[in-house]
Amino acid sequence: MSQIYVWNSAVKALRREERKQVFSHATSVTSIVADAPKEKQTRKDIVDDLVKSLLQDKSSSDSTTQTHTKSEDSESYEKHSIPTSVTIPTHIGVSPSTSVPQSPQITTPHNGRFVPFIPEFSSFEAVILDIAPREIVLYNKEVQTTENSFGPPPPSEQEIRAKILKEQEEIERARQIALEEERLRAEAEKKKVQKLKDISEEEKRKIVNSAEFVEFIDYSTKIVERALNENYDFMKDYSIINDVESDEKTGNRVKYMCSFFDDQWSKNRSVTDVNWSKKNPELVVASYNKNPIAMNEPDGVVLVWSLRLLERPEFVFHSQSDVLTTAFSEFHPTLVIGGTYSGQIVLWDMRAKSLPVLKTPLSSNGHTHPVYSMQMVGTQNAHNLVTASTDGLVCSWQLDMLAQPQEHLELVHAEHSKTDEVSVTALGFPDNETAAFWVGTEEGNVYQANRYGRAGGKAGINPYDFYKGHWGPITGLHFHPLFGPVDFSDLFLTSSVDWTVKLWRAKSISKPSTSTQNVAPLYSFEGADDYVYDVKWSPSHPALFASVDGTGKFALWNLNVDAEVPIVNTQVGQGRALNKIQWDKEGRKTAIGSSDGRVHIYDIGELSQPRSDEWSIMQKTISEIIDTTESHGGRYALAK
Structure with a gap:
C-alpha cells in the first residue's frame, strides 16, 4: 500500500511538472544519481531520487503518444534511453523479500517529441506480522492476597545496601564523636x-581557711550526717523480746533516746535553759x-x-554575757531569743552568722x-516579748x-522586808491572758501583777494577794495549758530550792481582793531529795507534769494515779x-538540761496519751484536793 501511495503522489507531481522544463532536470538528475555513492545516501536523498525518477518516467510516457515509427522508436529508445534503477532500502517499510518493480525508464526527447514509455508491473509477496494482544488479567477468587499486597513495594537490593x-x-x-568527647574529658x-599539682601550700592553706570553703564543708557534712544518723536497728531480731524495764538507761515506761554534747562548746559549761x-x-x-577555763571563748553560748x-x-550562737534563758520565737x-546575765535581750537568726542580729542596749531604758x-x-498579728529581771523590772518588746x-x-x-523591789526569778502568763501575770521571787513568794491599770486596780503588783508557801527562791513557775474539754488554766505549779513542788490555784482576776489575803497552795509534792530546779505541765495529758532536781x-507525776509519789x-x-526541763509540742518527748553541759532527750511513750475520762477524773481530783486543804486548815494531804 505504501508503494501505491507513493506512485499516485508521483503521478500527480509529474502532471504539475509538465509545464516546466523536464529535459534539463532529467539530465541533471541522471548525473547526480550516477555519481552519488549508494552506501552513503540518507533517507532524504533516497526519497528525492525516487521522486525525480518518477518524474522522468512520466515525461517518457507522455512522449510516446507522438507519431513515430516503430523502428525509430526502438532506435531512439536504444540511443537515447537512460536506464535508471532505484533500490528502496528495507528501513523505509518494505520487507527484504519483497520484489521491487522494474525501475522506470525516462526517455529523452527525440526530434522535439517525447518517446512514449509503458511501465512494466510485477507482483510481490507482502509479509504480515501478527502481534498477539496484551493479556488482560482479571480477578480470580482462587487468587489470595497478602497483607502487603496493597502496601509499598519492597525495597530493592540497592536501597537496602544504601540503607x-x-x-x-x-x-x-x-x-568518633564519643571518642572525641572522651579524649576532651x-x-x-x-x-x-596538673593545675592542682601546681597549687602551692600557701594557696592550699588559703583555700581551706576561706569562709566559703568552711561554710560549704559544714553544710554538706551536716546533710550527710543527718542521712546516716537514722536510729533504726537494721539487725533487730523480732523473735527476741527485749525487756524495756531492765534497761539501765530507761525508767518505768520512759525510754532514753539520746544526749547532745559538743566538746568545744558544751565542755565546762552548764545548761541554763532548753x-x-x-x-x-x-x-x-x-x-x-x-566556760571559766577558756577565757578566749564567748561567755554565753x-x-x-x-x-x-x-x-x-x-x-552555734555567741553572746558577750552568760545566756540564762532562751526560746524559739513562736x-x-x-x-532565737535569749536573756543574758547582763540584762541584754539578744536576737539570733538562723539565716545569719553566729553573732546576734539585734540586741537591747545597756541603759536605764532596759534591763540592767x-x-x-x-x-x-x-x-501572730499582735504579740510581744515580756521579760523580767531580778531588779523587778518587767519590759515588753517588739522583736x-x-x-x-x-x-x-x-x-x-511596800511591805517587803528590806527593799521595796521584787526580785523576779520566774514569770508565767495563763493561756489567753496578755495583761495579768504571776511572778516568783527570790524570797519564795508568788505575786500577781497587771501590765495595765484596770477597774479596781493599778498597773503593777496586786498588793493584797500573797501566794506564800515556799521557804526558798522559786526556780520555776508554769500554768496549766488550756486544752481539752475542761479548763484548768487557773492551776499553776512552782518549784523551789526548798525541795518541793507546789500546786496553786490563781484567784479570779475579775474579782480583785480589797484586803490583804494569804493564798495557800492546794498541795505540796515532796518527793525530791534536793533542790527542785524546774517543773512543767504536760501539753497533752491534763494530770501529768514533770520535775527535775539537783540529784x-x-x-513524772500523775495526779489521777497518785499524788504522794511520782509514777x-x-x-x-x-x-x-x-x-x-521542757516538753515538746506533742507532749511525747522531754528535753532535760544538765549542769555538765548535756541535753538529754527522753521518750515518754504511752504515759503521754490520756484516756477520754482523764479530764473528768482530774476535775474530781482537784475538787478533793481543795476540800481537803480547806478542811485541814492549810495542811497538805490528799484524802484517799
Whole structure:
C-alpha cells in the first residue's frame, strides 16, 4: 500500500511538472544519481531520487503518444534511453523479500517529441506480522492476597545496601564523636590535676581557711550526717523480746533516746535553759553559761540541736554575757531569743552568722540585771516579748525594734522586808491572758501583777494577794495549758530550792481582793531529795507534769494515779544536777538540761496519751484536793 501511495503522489507531481522544463532536470538528475555513492545516501536523498525518477518516467510516457515509427522508436529508445534503477532500502517499510518493480525508464526527447514509455508491473509477496494482544488479567477468587499486597513495594537490593551503609556511617560517626568527647574529658581532667599539682601550700592553706570553703564543708557534712544518723536497728531480731524495764538507761515506761554534747562548746559549761521549736519539732535550743577555763571563748553560748544530727549542733550562737534563758520565737521559725546575765535581750537568726542580729542596749531604758525568765504573749498579728529581771523590772518588746522597750513596768512592794523591789526569778502568763501575770521571787513568794491599770486596780503588783508557801527562791513557775474539754488554766505549779513542788490555784482576776489575803497552795509534792530546779505541765495529758532536781532525778507525776509519789523516777546521766526541763509540742518527748553541759532527750511513750475520762477524773481530783486543804486548815494531804 505504501508503494501505491507513493506512485499516485508521483503521478500527480509529474502532471504539475509538465509545464516546466523536464529535459534539463532529467539530465541533471541522471548525473547526480550516477555519481552519488549508494552506501552513503540518507533517507532524504533516497526519497528525492525516487521522486525525480518518477518524474522522468512520466515525461517518457507522455512522449510516446507522438507519431513515430516503430523502428525509430526502438532506435531512439536504444540511443537515447537512460536506464535508471532505484533500490528502496528495507528501513523505509518494505520487507527484504519483497520484489521491487522494474525501475522506470525516462526517455529523452527525440526530434522535439517525447518517446512514449509503458511501465512494466510485477507482483510481490507482502509479509504480515501478527502481534498477539496484551493479556488482560482479571480477578480470580482462587487468587489470595497478602497483607502487603496493597502496601509499598519492597525495597530493592540497592536501597537496602544504601540503607545499611548509611547506618554504618552513622554508627561510625557516633563512635568518633564519643571518642572525641572522651579524649576532651581526659585532657580536661589531666589539666585540672596538673593545675592542682601546681597549687602551692600557701594557696592550699588559703583555700581551706576561706569562709566559703568552711561554710560549704559544714553544710554538706551536716546533710550527710543527718542521712546516716537514722536510729533504726537494721539487725533487730523480732523473735527476741527485749525487756524495756531492765534497761539501765530507761525508767518505768520512759525510754532514753539520746544526749547532745559538743566538746568545744558544751565542755565546762552548764545548761541554763532548753526549749523546743514549734515549727520544726526535731530542733531543740539550749543556752549555756560561761566556760571559766577558756577565757578566749564567748561567755554565753546558745546551741541549736537536731534529733537528726547527734554529733554536733546545727547552729552555734555567741553572746558577750552568760545566756540564762532562751526560746524559739513562736511566730518567727528562724529567730532565737535569749536573756543574758547582763540584762541584754539578744536576737539570733538562723539565716545569719553566729553573732546576734539585734540586741537591747545597756541603759536605764532596759534591763540592767540578770534576766531569768521571759515569755511570748499574743497572737501572730499582735504579740510581744515580756521579760523580767531580778531588779523587778518587767519590759515588753517588739522583736523588730529592740532599741527600747515598748513599755516597762517596775514591780515594787511596800511591805517587803528590806527593799521595796521584787526580785523576779520566774514569770508565767495563763493561756489567753496578755495583761495579768504571776511572778516568783527570790524570797519564795508568788505575786500577781497587771501590765495595765484596770477597774479596781493599778498597773503593777496586786498588793493584797500573797501566794506564800515556799521557804526558798522559786526556780520555776508554769500554768496549766488550756486544752481539752475542761479548763484548768487557773492551776499553776512552782518549784523551789526548798525541795518541793507546789500546786496553786490563781484567784479570779475579775474579782480583785480589797484586803490583804494569804493564798495557800492546794498541795505540796515532796518527793525530791534536793533542790527542785524546774517543773512543767504536760501539753497533752491534763494530770501529768514533770520535775527535775539537783540529784539528777527526772520525775513524772500523775495526779489521777497518785499524788504522794511520782509514777516514774529516773536517774538521768551521771547524777549531775538537772537545771531545766521542757516538753515538746506533742507532749511525747522531754528535753532535760544538765549542769555538765548535756541535753538529754527522753521518750515518754504511752504515759503521754490520756484516756477520754482523764479530764473528768482530774476535775474530781482537784475538787478533793481543795476540800481537803480547806478542811485541814492549810495542811497538805490528799484524802484517799
